[in-house]
Amino acid sequence: MAKPTLERIVEGRVAKGDVLATARIAGIQAAKRAGDWIPLAHPMPIDAVTVELEPAADGRRLLIEARVEAHWRTGVEMEALVAASAAGLTVYDMCKAVDREMVVDRIRLVAKSGGKSGEFIRDDEDPVNLGSDGNSGRGQA
Numbered sequence: 232m233a234k235p236t237l238e239r240i241v242e243g244r245v246a247k248g249d250v251l252a253t254a255r256i257a258g259i260q261a262a263k264r265a266g267d268w269i270p271l272a273h274p275m276p277i278d279a280v281t282v283e284l285e286p287a288a289d290g291r292r293l294l295i296e297a298r299v300e301a302h303w304r305t306g307v308e309m310e311a312l313v314a315a316s317a318a319g320l321t322v323y324d325m326c327k328a329v330d331r332e333m334v335v336d337r338i339r340l341v342a343k344s345g346g347k348s349g350e351f352i353r354d355d356e357d358p359v360n361l362g363s364d365g366n367s368g369r370g371q372a
Contacts, residue, residue, distance in 0.1 A: 234290045236330040240322070241286055247325040251284050254295070254318040254325075258282035261317030262299050262310040272309050277301050280310070282318050295319055296341070306346025312338060 240250045247253075259280045266274035279300040287294050297314035299307040319335035326333060342352045 232291060232293070232326070232333040233330050236326055236333065237286055237290055237293060239329065240293065240326065245325055246328065250322055250325045254284055254321040255282045257321040258295070258297050258314040258318035262297065262307075262314035265310040265313040268313050269309055275301060275303050275305065275307070275310075277307065277310060280314060282314055284318065284322075293322060295322075304346075306343050306348065308340050308343045308346075311343075312340060 239245050243249060259282055261268065262280040262282075263277060266272045277299060279298070281298045283296045285294045285296075286292070295315050295318045297311045297318065299310040299314065301307045301310075316335070316338055319338070323333050323335055340351065340353065342350075344350045
């Protein structure tokens with residue numbers, strides 16, 4: 232995004248309201264509804280969802296990270312990826328009047344544990360402590 236757009240977000244000067252808080256809530260709600268978004272995913276009980284939004288050092292990006300935890304038979308990576316996606320789309324929606332050039336990209340799984348496929352940590356990321364004895368997933372946008 233353009234630097235002035237990120238400055239407006241951080242300073243709370245976007246006409247539609249608090250972009251960071253709204254995107255965080257959108258991500259949490261989306262994680263809980265991933266089974267509705269993804270045709271072959273199914274609803275499941277989620278123990279925890281966090282969505283963090285941080286301005287990047289270059290002043291042109293907002294980094295979004297979603298973490299989801301559940302004690303269930305399957306992994307929750309789709310819930311984390313849906314959360315990160317929804318948070319990114321919410322930022323776009325709230326800021327499109329000032330910056331239509333924004334891009335939501337690099338949505339990817341960073342790490343997961345549990346489920347049938349076990350543990351995964353992306354090679355190009357810093358090692359993470361998933362902090363759960365159940366299943367967890369971490370997605371970024």
